[in-house]
Amino acid sequence: MKAAPFAYVRPSSLPEAVAELGGTGGGGKVIAGGQSLTPVLAMRLARPDTLIDINAVDGLDRFARRDGFLEIGATVRQRRVEHDPASAAVPLLGMALPWVGHRELRSRGTVCGSLAHADPAAELPAVACCLAAEIVATGPGGQRRIPAREFFSGAMTTALEPDEILTAVRLPVARAGEGFGFAEIARRHGDFALAGVVVAVRVGGEAVLTGFGVSDRPVTTDVSGVLDEAVRAACGDRGRLAEELGERLAPVADELVDTEGDAHASGDYRRRLFRVLAGRELAKAYHRAHEEKA
Amino acid sequence: MTSSEAPNRPRPVRAGAGEPVEVRMTVNGTPVTVHVPARVTLADVLRDQLGLTGTHVGCEHGVCGMCTVLVDGEAARACLLFAVQLDQAEVVTVEGLGRPDELHPLQESFGRNHALQCGFCTPGFLMSSYDLLTHQPGVREQDLPQELSGVICRCTGYRNIVTAVREAQQAHPGGIPAPGNCARRALAGRGTGRSVVDEEPTGAPAEQSAAKAEIVLPEGEPTIAVDVATEVGVGQDQVWAVFDDVHRLARCLPGAELTEELGEDYYAGRARVSVGPIKLAFKGVAHIAEHDRAARRMRVLAQGRDTGGAQTQADILLRTEPAAEGGTRLHAEAKVYLTGRIAQFGRALAGDVSRHMFEQFAAAVSETATTGDAPQGRVKAPGAFRLLLRSLLGRLRRRSR
Numbered sequence: 088m089k090a091a092p093f094a095y096v097r098p099s100s101l102p103e104a105v106a107e108l109g110g111t112g113g114g115g116k117v118i119a120g121g122q123s124l125t126p127v128l129a130m131r132l133a134r135p136d137t138l139i140d141i142n143a144v145d146g147l148d149r150f151a152r153r154d155g156f157l158e159i160g161a162t163v164r165q166r167r168v169e170h171d172p173a174s175a176a177v178p179l180l181g182m183a184l185p186w187v188g189h190r191e192l193r194s195r196g197t198v199c200g201s202l203a204h205a206d207p208a209a210e211l212p213a214v215a216c217c218l219a220a221e222i223v224a225t226g227p228g229g230q231r232r233i234p235a236r237e238f239f240s241g242a243m244t245t246a247l248e249p250d251e252i253l254t255a256v257r258l259p260v261a262r263a264g265e266g267f268g269f270a271e272i273a274r275r276h277g278d279f280a281l282a283g284v285v286v287a288v289r290v291g292g293e294a295v296l297t298g299f300g301v302s303d304r305p306v307t308t309d310v311s312g313v314l315d316e317a318v319r320a321a322c323g324d325r326g327r328l329a330e331e332l333g334e335r336l337a338p339v340a341d342e343l344v345d346t347e348g349d350a351h352a353s354g355d356y357r358r359r360l361f362r363v364l365a366g367r368e369l370a371k372a373y374h375r376a377h378e379e380k381a
Numbered sequence: 382m383t384s385s386e387a388p389n390r391p392r393p394v395r396a397g398a399g400e401p402v403e404v405r406m407t408v409n410g411t412p413v414t415v416h417v418p419a420r421v422t423l424a425d426v427l428r429d430q431l432g433l434t435g436t437h438v439g440c441e442h443g444v445c446g447m448c449t450v451l452v453d454g455e456a457a458r459a460c461l462l463f464a465v466q467l468d469q470a471e472v473v474t475v476e477g478l479g480r481p482d483e484l485h486p487l488q489e490s491f492g493r494n495h496a497l498q499c500g501f502c503t504p505g506f507l508m509s510s511y512d513l514l515t516h517q518p519g520v521r522e523q524d525l526p527q528e529l530s531g532v533i534c535r536c537t538g539y540r541n542i543v544t545a546v547r548e549a550q551q552a553h554p555g556g557i558p559a560p561g562n563c564a565r566r567a568l569a570g571r572g573t574g575r576s577v578v579d580e581e582p583t584g585a586p587a588e589q590s591a592a593k594a595e596i597v598l599p600e601g602e603p604t605i606a607v608d609v610a611t612e613v614g615v616g617q618d619q620v621w622a623v624f625d626d627v628h629r630l631a632r633c634l635p636g637a638e639l640t641e642e643l644g645e646d647y648y649a650g651r652a653r654v655s656v657g658p659i660k661l662a663f664k665g666v667a668h669i670a671e672h673d674r675a676a677r678r679m680r681v682l683a684q685g686r687d688t689g690g691a692q693t694q695a696d697i698l699l700r701t702e703p704a705a706e707g708g709t710r711l712h713a714e715a716k717v718y719l720t721g722r723i724a725q726f727g728r729a730l731a732g733d734v735s736r737h738m739f740e741q742f743a744a745a746v747s748e749t750a751t752t753g754d755a756p757q758g759r760v761k762a763p764g765a766f767r768l769l770l771r772s773l774l775g776r777l778r779r780r781s782r
Contacts, residue, residue: 088441092398095419095465099393118466125461126442128420136398138419140466143391166455170516189531191446191509194455195462276527 090128097140101225101254104144109227109250111137117252119147119162122188122196123204139252147254152176156221156257165193165201165211176260179218179285182269183210189277202238203253205245205304208279210271212239213299216307217285220258226251239304264290266376268368271300272360274351281352282344282360288314288372296336296369301344301361308343310336314369328373333366340365391468402465408433409477410563410601417464424448424459427474431568432720435475435504439533446532449505449512450474451560456512456531473560475504478511480562480602487511487549487557496545498536505532510546514557522547564601567692567720596668596682598696603716605732609739610712613747617701617709621674623749624699633745635738646672652685654734661687677701694718711743 098104108115116135118124119142127133141147142162149160150173157177159168168174169184187193187201187210201211202222215222215235222233224247235256238246247253261267271283280300288294294314297307317331340362348354396402401416408431415430422441427433427450439445441460448459451473479485487507490496497503509532513520520528525543534542549557613620623629627648631639634652641649646669654661665685672679679699686692697715704710717735 089422090420090463092418092420094398094400095394095396095402095463097391097394097465097468121463121466122443122458122461125422125463129442129460138463140391142466143393189446190512190528191449191456191458191531192443192461194512195452195457276530 088129088131090125091131091134093128093135094137095140096137097143099143099145101144101146101252104139104141104252105225105227105250107137107139108252111135111139113249115139117141117203119200120164120196121200122192123200123206141252149255152260155260157260158255158257159198161197161199161252161254163197163199165196165198166190168198169193177218177258178261179214179267179269179287180258182267183214183285186210186269186271186273186276186280186283192277199253199256202235202256203245203247205239205243206279207239207242207303207305208283208300210269210280210283210285210299213283213285213297213305214269215256215258216305217287217295217297218259219295220256222253223255223257224248224251225254230254232257236307242303244304262289264292264376266372266374266378268372268375270364270368272364282357282364284361284365284368286310286365286368286372288369288376290376294369294373296339296343296365298343298361298365301346301357303345306343306345308339310339310365310369313339314373317369318373325370325374329367329370331366332369333363336362336365336369389469391466391470394465394468396465404464404468406467406469407471408568409473409560409566411565411568411599413568415464419463419465421464422460423450423452423462423464423467423472426464427459427472433474433476433568437501437504439501444533445502446505446509447502449508449532451508451512454515456509473508473563475507477560477563478507479560481604482602483561485511485558485561486553487514487546490545490549490552491542494541494545494548496538496541498534498538498541502532502534502536506534506542506546510542510549511557511560514546514550514553518550518554518556520550562602564599566599566601567694567718596666596684596694598682598694598716599718603696604719605715605717605735607713607715607717607732607735607739609736610710611740611743612704612708612710613743613750614706614708615747615750616707617677617703619750620701620709620711620746621677623746624672624679625674627669629749630746633742633749635741635745646670654738663687663693665693692720711746713739713743715739 096107098107114135115137117139147160147162149158150163151158152173165184165187168180174180198211201209202215205212220235222235222238224231224233226248227250233246240246266288268286271280273280282301283299285297293309294311295307296310297305299305313335317328317335320331321327340358344358344361346354346357394402396419399418402419403414403416405414413431415426417426424436424438427436436450436459437447438460439447443458443461449456450459453471479488487510509529513528525546628639631637636653638651639648640651643649648667650667652663663685665683667681667683670680670682677700681697683695695715695717700712702710
């Protein structure tokens with residue numbers, strides 16, 4: 088299938104790009120890697136009248152650590168982030184990226200593009216939510232930072248204004264005493280998740296669980312209480328912790344997993360998947376956090 | 382700690398809906414410039430504008446992986462990229478991977494392990510596995526199915542595909558060899574000729590007109606290399622009497638017709654070739670680059686374009702030497718470069734056809750030299766069935782030997 092005709096602009100500076108997008112009066116769409124957008128255009132689910140290609144924009148390929156954050160610019164490809172040693176500062180990136188599509192898609196797809204596309208079953212929006220990342224948007228009025236947990240407002244819907252470009256994401260760098268976990272179940276590797284979890288545990292601090300593929304957006308909740316209870320009940324038995332967590336997470340799964348189910352999996356099955364995965368990953372993250380501290 | 386490995390950035394551009402955008406890229410080592418509307422995918426440009434139909438198109442929305450090519454050294458889906466995004470990029474397709482006479486080790490391994498089946502997914506698997514073995518030469522065997530899951534084989538031939546990739550990996554533990562067929566050559570597809578322009582760093586003419594233009598042959602391996610010799614029953618001087626008269630010479634060429642003398646040894650002409658259902662009518666220019674009667678050498682450069690977008694370029698060297706009983710040994714070496722639909726025609730068969738055309742040419746030269754007269758009218762264009770049959774029979778005989 089072929090995309091409907093569209094005008095095409097490839098500006099060389101960010102102010103130009105913002106002006107171009109504003110000039111389309113909401114009929115424009117920004118493209119970086121296009122790995123999510125192009126299929127939508129090919130199927131003519133979207134018919135923007137103008138595509139603003141930001142690949143020639145100076146400065147958007149920024150990928151650097153600064154002030155306790157790893158900042159990833161809008162044109163930085165997923166595959167580059169996956170293999171760059173700098174990404175070790177955010178361990179969840181290394182855990183999640185191999186699950187984003189296939190190698191062939193990650194070599195063109197961008198981290199920021201995945202966030203802007205906001206597919207509810209995508210991995211990177213969930214990572215951003217779990218870590219409480221900051222999303223940088225640039226519009227005619229300048230730059231603003233949006234907390235990731237407020238950014239995703241529904242399926243493929245974000246807090247981005249029609250005249251704003253998502254220019255970067257700032258992911259907090261992991262500190263000592265933090266442990267992370269990531270898991271998803273898909274029918275085939277590279278497909279969207281039937282259910283997925285991202286967890287972050289901080290020794291003596293909060294434990295955060297984010298689910299994806301289970302609602303119309305990534306869903307995040309504090310599970311510190313559940314984790315404490317399960318740790319006490321497990322009495323230092325490593326093997327038992329995941330089980331204890333799985334039991335105790337049932338109400339959390341009921342609350343977070345908000346799906347009727349589809350041809351691939353029922354709502355109940357997804358709830359069960361979510362609970363088991365969350366239990367396992369929380370237990371792993373808990374142990375990692377304590378090993379990190381040691 | 383900013384990494385700097387960004388490839389060349391595309392140039393700024395602005396185009397209305399449907400308006401062609403200039404894209405400059407390097408495809409299999411050849412710099413090309415195409416003009417396409419922004420909504421045209423890289424897969425379509427490769428196939429239609431550049432005649433590289435090895436890149437297959439399946440789902441056209443990024444699921445099946447048939448169209449996998451290398452963009453700046455990394456595998457990517459050609460159907461998920463608008464060609465306009467590839468400005469300044471370097472693309473390698475399956476055609477760039479191996480040469481007909483020297484396939485890439487991955488191609489060899491796929492053949493050996495029966496990993497081809499219907500062949501539709503093969504280009505995708507080859508490019509995806511090349512990317513894999515380049516970036517993760519030590520990938521574990523148990524991870525191969527997952528790493529290759531970006532391409533779908535509808536024959537479900539995965540077991541053999543995985544075995545083929547594994548074998549190529551084991552044969553090259555230090556890393557898989559680089560693509561072996563990337564060099565400057567002519568590229569032309571079936572799409573509108575208007576939108577195809579070969580980059581002209583050496584001044585190669587993009588569009589053939591009757592106007593005289595310098596003929597620049599592509600670098601790299603020719604599609605067909607013909608090296609044949611035949612004996613004719615007339616003396617060298619008689620043969621050269623034919624060669625000296627370009628009109629008589631042209632009439633000896635099967636299917637050829639000289640239409641205009643452009644001066645300085647440049648000639649415009651037409652050539653018709655039909656083999657089976659394939660009928661091509663080339664219009665082009667020939668240049669006698671060397672005509673040395675004393676040394677018995679003559680070199681002709683030719684370049685032509687078919688209305689269907691097929692393009693051919695040839696470098697022909699004719700030599701004569703005395704043969705027994707006052708005869709002449711006529712020797713021809715030709716390097717023929719083909720693009721477009723004609724290039725899809727089996728290369729071995731195309732080589733056979735070229736050889737038979739040369740034999741016809743030699744016979745016509747002999748006849749002309751003997752009678753002093755060119756054959757009545759033009760030498761008939763190579764006949765479809767007869768040629769094909771002879772080629773096939775020749776091949777069969779060789780095989781049964």
